[in-house]
Amino acid sequence: MLQSTRTLVSQQQAATQHTKDPAHLIERYSLLHIIGEGQYGKVYKALHRRSGVMVAMKIISKINRKRVEIETYREEMRLLQQLDHPHIIRLIEYFETSTEIYIVTELCKCDLLVYLKRSGGFLRLEEVRGIAHQLVAALQYLHSMGVVHHDIKLPNALIGYDGRVKLCDLGLATQLSKDGRPIYVRALKGTPLYMAPEMLRKSRYTNKADLWSLGVVIYELYVGKTPFRTSTLADLKYNIMEEDIIWPKQIPSQLKVFLAGLLQRDQGKRTSWCKLRRERFLHSDDTEEEALAKDAAAEENMRNHYNNETKKIRLG
Ligand SMILES: Nc1ncnc2c1ncn2[C@@H]1O[C@H](COP(=O)(O)OP(=O)(O)OP(=O)(O)O)[C@@H](O)[C@H]1O
Numbered sequence: 001m002l003q004s005t006r007t008l009v010s011q012q013q014a015a016t017q018h019t020k021d022p023a024h025l026i027e028r029y030s031l032l033h034i035i036g037e038g039q040y041g042k043v044y045k046a047l048h049r050r051s052g053v054m055v056a057m058k059i060i061s062k063i064n065r066k067r068v069e070i071e072t073y074r075e076e077m078r079l080l081q082q083l084d085h086p087h088i089i090r091l092i093e094y095f096e097t098s099t100e101i102y103i104v105t106e107l108c109k110c111d112l113l114v115y116l117k118r119s120g121g122f123l124r125l126e127e128v129r130g131i132a133h134q135l136v137a138a139l140q141y142l143h144s145m146g147v148v149h150h151d152i153k154l155p156n157a158l159i160g161y162d163g164r165v166k167l168c169d170l171g172l173a174t175q176l177s178k179d180g181r182p183i184y185v186r187a188l189k190g191t192p193l194y195m196a197p198e199m200l201r202k203s204r205y206t207n208k209a210d211l212w213s214l215g216v217v218i219y220e221l222y223v224g225k226t227p228f229r230t231s232t233l234a235d236l237k238y239n240i241m242e243e244d245i246i247w248p249k250q251i252p253s254q255l256k257v258f259l260a261g262l263l264q265r266d267q268g269k270r271t272s273w274c275k276l277r278r279e280r281f282l283h284s285d286d287t288e289e290e291a292l293a294k295d296a297a298a299e300e301n302m303r304n305h306y307n308n309e310t311k312k313i314r315l316g
């Protein structure tokens with residue numbers, strides 16, 4: 001009988017925690033084909049045999065990897081287990097053998113880079129607005145949990161079979177204080193094309209680095225190219241830190257204001273969370289009050305839907 005991903009999540013997490021021999025866990029899945037490839041592992045579409053649920057399984061080899069690198073994956077899993085949001089990829093289970101790490105998550109259709117290519121290289125304004133809304137919700141949740149993602153880019157945002165955008169790949173994420181104190185990080189993490197200037201300068205940076213990367217992603221979705229491009233890393237760094245952004249002539253003003261706020265080199269002047277939620281671009285032609293009211297209602301709706309879905313599945 002077919003089950004949903006969510007039922008599988010609770011069953012598998014319970015089972016994995018109690019098993020003494022993780023090696024046999026892999027036998028519960030049939031690997032179908034590769035759907036993604038990273039620096040250290042491959043992501044497969046796989047079938048959970050007993051339930052018939054399709055999942056994504058990332059397999060990472062432990063051979064020739066440093067202890068600290070393997071611990072990073074464990075950290076990522078500990079973090080994912082704590083997160084529960086409609087726009088963050090859901091972890092189903094995680095296990096290790098002596099040679100490999102297996103990470104099983106809900107299966108999505110594709111990542112945003114693939115989606116952009118399939119869509120002809122750029123997206124319509126309304127679609128960009130919808131995606132921006134969801135990424136803002138995901139980041140707001142992460143930051144409220146004291147987590148900085150550090151690697152926001154098109155390949156790390158997936159489109160689910162429910163049409164929702166889901167952030168994945170929290171391998172570089174850092175969990176910091178939840179008490180509202182400013183968050184400062186120093187380690188250099190992320191992908192240069194999407195990196196905030198303060199990261200490239202190796203100065204102290206905050207969770208606002210994620211907002212810069214969000215600006216790069218949204219620009220790319222609308223324009224079809226990232227705002228700063230060159231062939232060499234040195235030129236790229238210079239452009240991100242110094243060059244003016246090239247704005248296409250026909251860019252709608254609300255989108256330009258939204259992006260210019262995110263792509264502010266000075267962290268202090270970069271759009272704050274408070275301002276971001278009120279951004280006119282995210283709310284189409286509404287007045288500010290209408291926008292805030294709609295935003296609150298939409299969030300409430302989504303929460304209710306999400307909770308109801310969970311209840312239904314648990315009862316079913
Ligand atoms: N749940 C999923 N559903 C569909 N595709 C996925 C899923 N997870 C990952 N992918 C695909 O695989 C690619 C690589 O996955 P991911 O970003 O998690 O790993 P990575 O970049 O290799 O990570 P790492 O930095 O740990 O090496 C993604 O860009 C995406 O295309």
Ligand SMILES: [Mg+2]
Pocket residue numbers: 038155156169
């Ligand atoms: Mg990735």
